[in-house]
Amino acid sequence: MTLEEFGYSAWFSEQIDPATESELKVARITAVHKGECEVSDGEETRPAKTTGRLRHQAKSKLDYPTVGDWVLVKNFDDEDFGRIHRVLKRQSELKRKTAGRTNRYQLIAANIDTAFIMQTVGLGYNLPRLERYLVMVNESGIEPVVLLSKSDLLSAEELEQKMDEVRTRMPGVRLFAFSNVDQYGLDEVTALFEPGHTYCIIGTSGVGKTSLLNSLLGEEDCLFTLPVRESDGKGVHSTTWRELITLKNGALVVDTPGMRELGNMDVTEGIGETFDDITALASQCRFNDCSHVGTLGCAVTAAVERNELPEARYNNFVRLMKEAARHEQSALDKRDQDKKLSRFHRSVQGANRKHKGSQ
Numbered sequence: 001m002t003l004e005e006f007g008y009s010a011w012f013s014e015q016i017d018p019a020t021e022s023e024l025k026v027a028r029i030t031a032v033h034k035g036e037c038e039v040s041d042g043e044e045t046r047p048a049k050t051t052g053r054l055r056h057q058a059k060s061k062l063d064y065p066t067v068g069d070w071v072l073v074k075n076f077d078d079e080d081f082g083r084i085h086r087v088l089k090r091q092s093e094l095k096r097k098t099a100g101r102t103n104r105y106q107l108i109a110a111n112i113d114t115a116f117i118m119q120t121v122g123l124g125y126n127l128p129r130l131e132r133y134l135v136m137v138n139e140s141g142i143e144p145v146v147l148l149s150k151s152d153l154l155s156a157e158e159l160e161q162k163m164d165e166v167r168t169r170m171p172g173v174r175l176f177a178f179s180n181v182d183q184y185g186l187d188e189v190t191a192l193f194e195p196g197h198t199y200c201i202i203g204t205s206g207v208g209k210t211s212l213l214n215s216l217l218g219e220e221d222c223l224f225t226l227p228v229r230e231s232d233g234k235g236v237h238s239t240t241w242r243e244l245i246t247l248k249n250g251a252l253v254v255d256t257p258g259m260r261e262l263g264n265m266d267v268t269e270g271i272g273e274t275f276d277d278i279t280a281l282a283s284q285c286r287f288n289d290c291s292h293v294g295t296l297g298c299a300v301t302a303a304v305e306r307n308e309l310p311e312a313r314y315n316n317f318v319r320l321m322k323e324a325a326r327h328e329q330s331a332l333d334k335r336d337q338d339k340k341l342s343r344f345h346r347s348v349q350g351a352n353r354k355h356k357g358s359q
């Protein structure tokens with residue numbers, strides 16, 4: 001595959017200084033692991049690490065290479081690691097705001113042209129959530145396309161009704177419905193993936209992202225059944241998952257753990273953006289940590305009582321806040337469990353070592 005077929009364009013090549021950077025290799029980040037990346041020129045994939053200078057000059061994590069980035073690499077063909085000298089300016093950055101008050105961002109991927117926002121028409125269909133994804137994608141400078149999945153669960157009229165609902169709420173956004181099961185609309189959706197363009201599919205767990213990817217990939221190349229093996233035989237990076245996938249027709253799809261996590265975080269984030277009217281009111285509540293449910297001096301409930309804020313909108317807000325709190329708690333619980341588990345493993349290992357030592 002040529003660099004262009006791999007998504008390279010004049011936007012990137014124009015950034016290269018021919019006087020000083022001509023002998024560096026242009027490559028794309030296909031995977032990021034702890035402390036190292038995989039880079040590919042479309043033909044060959046090699047392990048690489050950032051130079052100390054790049055790390056030194058980085059102002060934040062956003063300046064580190066991420067999946068989809070175009071980078072300049074020294075010693076690409078080296079036995080050992082190549083060295084990533086520079087990350088070329090990105091055409092788009094898929095970012096999400098991290099939890100908390102500060103406006104910190106986590107970078108999910110770079111240089112994505114189009115993001116497919118997938119939502120089921122069955123259980124889990126939720127317009128506000130769809131809206132939040134749309135906000136995130138728009139903010140990232142990426143073209144959004146909405147895919148309503150599992151169309152087989154509805155009658156033709158019901159489906160048309162749902163589509164109208166989405167069109168009304170999000171005018172101007174391209175919208176398609178399809179089913180992985182009865183293949184309704186699948187050809188049309190498949191045709192949206194163009195060679196040389198980079199895509200991602202986002203949406204909550206279970207909406208059918210993997211099923212769609214598998215049908216785009218073709219059976220002989222199923223996702224998660226085909227780890228890429230490095231041929232150099234060094235144990236450290238012997239088995240890795242592909243995170244930038246090339247489809248049969250040459251379209252590129254970013255599918256990273258971070259991309260998958262977007263589907264789980266979605267409740268916490270974006271509530272403030274979607275409900276900016278309520279956020280504005282909240283600043284007038286008597287207490288900073290007002291829960292906006294039956295609290296003394298709450299400006300939000302006062303606005304509902306004065307009929308200035310629709311009750312349905314308020315209820316939706318409260319429901320989402322509760323959902324978000326629950327998600328956050330279960331994430332914390334999980335982290336706690338993981339910590340306990342690894343402490344347990346460590347103590348068992350330690351005990352084993354002691355036991356062996358005393359033998």
Ligand SMILES: Nc1nc2c(ncn2[C@@H]2O[C@H](COP(=O)(O)OP(=O)(O)OP(=O)(O)O)[C@@H](O)[C@H]2O)c(=O)[nH]1
Pocket residue numbers: 149150151152153178179180181182203204205206207208209210211212260263
């Ligand atoms: N009825 C129906 N079910 C589907 C369709 N596509 C997928 N499913 C089912 O939905 C479930 C989840 O599908 P996945 O493709 O794994 O969903 P996902 O979005 O990749 O989920 P995560 O891997 O958790 O992010 C599976 O049981 C599928 O069989 C569809 O078009 N219609």
Ligand SMILES: [Zn+2]
Pocket residue numbers: 282285286290291292293295297298299300301
């Ligand atoms: Zn309040």
